[in-house]
Amino acid sequence: MGAHGLDPEKAPASVERDDTASRLTDAKRRTRFTLALLTVFVLWVLTISSPYTALCATRAPSSNIEHLQNDGMSVYSEHRFYHTFSRVPDHMCPSVVPGTPSYSGYIGVRGDSEDSPRRTFFWYFEAEENAADAPLILSFGGGPGTTGMANSMLGLAHCRITENGTVANPNRWTQKYNLLAMEHPVGTGFSYGLSVNNSVDAAHDAYDFLQKFLVSVPHLIKNKFVITTGSYGGTYAPVLSSVIHENNKAIARGEGIPGAAPINLESVMISNPFSDPVRWFQWLLHYRCELHSVYNETTCAEMYAKLPGCLEELDYALQNSTVETRTHAQDICIELAIGDRHGTMSEDIRKTCVPDDADDPIDACYPEPLRWMNDFFRKNETKEALNVPEGVEFQALNIDINRAFQEYGDRIHPYHKLYEPLLADGVRLLHHVGMQDANCAHPGTLSFLKLLKSPSSEQFRTANDVPWFTDGKPSGTVRVSGPGGAGQLTYLTYNDAGHFVAWDQNRETKYVVEHWIDNEPFV
Structure with a gap:
């Protein structure tokens, strides 16, 4: 690794990059791939178009963007970058504690200019209690290409979305913690500008954003920093965490980006992730055919016959990583995820969806809150309150970004292995997953965590899954390893949650997050 973390021009061998331009030739499979692996939320917005797509075009990986002005002054220490920062009217996100502030704005990231803007939108929710010293939680979406505002509105922030707008959220994470919702990568949500097609470049953009945000809110630099995300965020998170961690070490050696400050990365929290492509596909049928009857016997037999070929292609792509091998593997393997579920919703198997339009089978299959x-x-009214520039439209999913990440084969990388050096250096890792999710199903998550190498890996593999409770009722199980009350490498389940754990189990996730960040035992 270079002095500034994952080198965007040469990623480490475990996440080798290939800048060769390539497209999937089978448009039908490409569409099916999107439908199968994105969350229901992503699926719904596939048909949404935006008049602002001209500023959201994707580009090939290109990270020769200097962090110094021509005069040698640091862009960070001199605050020489595009930024807006304004108080959001309280009625836009009411709080249980009236007057609790939130702020929104834009920050120009690497390569931003007036002629070619690259601007990340954020919404910052200040903690109700001791905001100056409270930990800062960074939240972003999955997709790839989905908005980073979803998690905050589904249960994390002061307020919670309803059919008629926002209402105060009694189970907000922001009672004790500052929350920063970030659009990631550039081009999602309200952000705009040239985007990227891979998690490494996206992570360097996010690191640049964080440095500039902390210049704007300098009292947060010293505070504990926690990353939270889910779904495809499980692919983003280990890369961004590594970029932060490696840059911190470079700064300590006096070799960091001029003006950059160390970010106090303490832990990472992931819900229902796509992280390890091999374990995701390897365990998918176990969940859908053995633990539950998401597929019927005929479909299960057909899919099991395809599993060996999928695993073989994944193995080859990971050993011989090119755009072509990665996209070929995902084309073969996606067949396992697109079998007939007979109306069962993959993101919550307790629910069914009956398409109301044969030409649009996803129309009825998404949760109303989205x-x-x-x-x-x-x-x-919302855009004015958040100071969104005229002409910028909200993009819940930027389909161009989604397609570009697919065509690069970004998800067929062993990015999850980047957790290993983080764990070795003391960064804590929590995976908390809903048991009713057949999309990013829990067996694959537990499997890849068991195979991670860490100081507490042996303890994790042999640990018991212990029931945990809220209000005296069983809520799931937890497996803890490593020092501290909440552990260093921890796996926790929610009995009654699907893919969207913060929405399905709002009260329980608040309990989990507070115990995790404060490092207190769950049981």
Whole structure:
């Protein structure tokens, strides 16, 4: 690794890059791949178009962007970058504690200019209690290409989305913690500008954003820093965490980016992730055919026959990583995920969806809160309150970004192995997953965590899954390893949650997050 973390021009061998331009030739499979692996939220917005797509075009990996002005002054220490920062009217996100502030704005990231803007949108929710010293939680979306505002509106922030707008959230994470919702990568949500097609370049953009945000809110630099995300965020998170961690070490050696400050990365929290492509596909049928009857016997037999070929292609792509091998593997393997579920919703198997249009089979298959959220952010009143520039439209999913990441084969990388040096250096890792999710199913998550090498890996593999409770009722199980009350490498389940754990189990996730960040035992 270079002095500034994952070198965007030469990633480490475990996440080798290939800049060769390539496209999937089978448009039908490409569409099916998107439908199968994105969350229901992503699926719904595939048909949404935006008049601002001209500023959201993707580009090939290109990270020769200097962090110094021509005069040699640091862009960070001199605050010489595009930024806006304004108080959001309280009624836009009401709090249980009236007057608790939130702020929104834009920050120009690497390569930003007036002629070619690259601007990341954020919404910062200040903690109700001791905001100056409270930990800072960074939240972003998955997709790839989905908005980073979703998690905050589904249960993390002061407020919670309803059919009629936002209401105060009694189970907000922001009672004790500062929350920063970031659009990631550039081009999602309200952000705009040239985007990227891979998690490494996206992570360097996010690191640049964080440095500039902390210049704007300098009292947060010293505070504990926690990353939270889910779904495809499980692919983003280890890369961004590594970029932060490696840059911290470079700064300590006096070799960091001029003006950059160390970010106090303490832990990472991931819900229902796509992280390890091999374990995701390897265990998918176990969940859908053995633990549950998401597929019927005929479909299960057909899919099991395809599994060996999928695993073989994945193995080859990971050993011989090129755009062609990666996209070929994902084309073969996606067949396992697109079998007939006979109306069962993959993101929550307790629910069914009956398409109301044969030509649009996804129309009826998404949770209502996600529609409410999309309506909320598209209102002129909301955009004015958040100081969104005229002409910028909310993009719940930027399909161009999604397609570009697919065509690069970004998800067929062993990015999850980047957790190993983080764990070795003391960064804590929590995976908390809903048991009712057949999309990013829990067996694959537990499997890849068991195979991670860490100071507590042996303890993790042999640990018991212990029941944990809220209000005296069993809520799931937890497996803890390593020092501290909440552990260093921890796996926790929610009995009654699907893919969207913060929405399905709002009260329980608040309990989990507070115990995790404060490093207190769950049981």
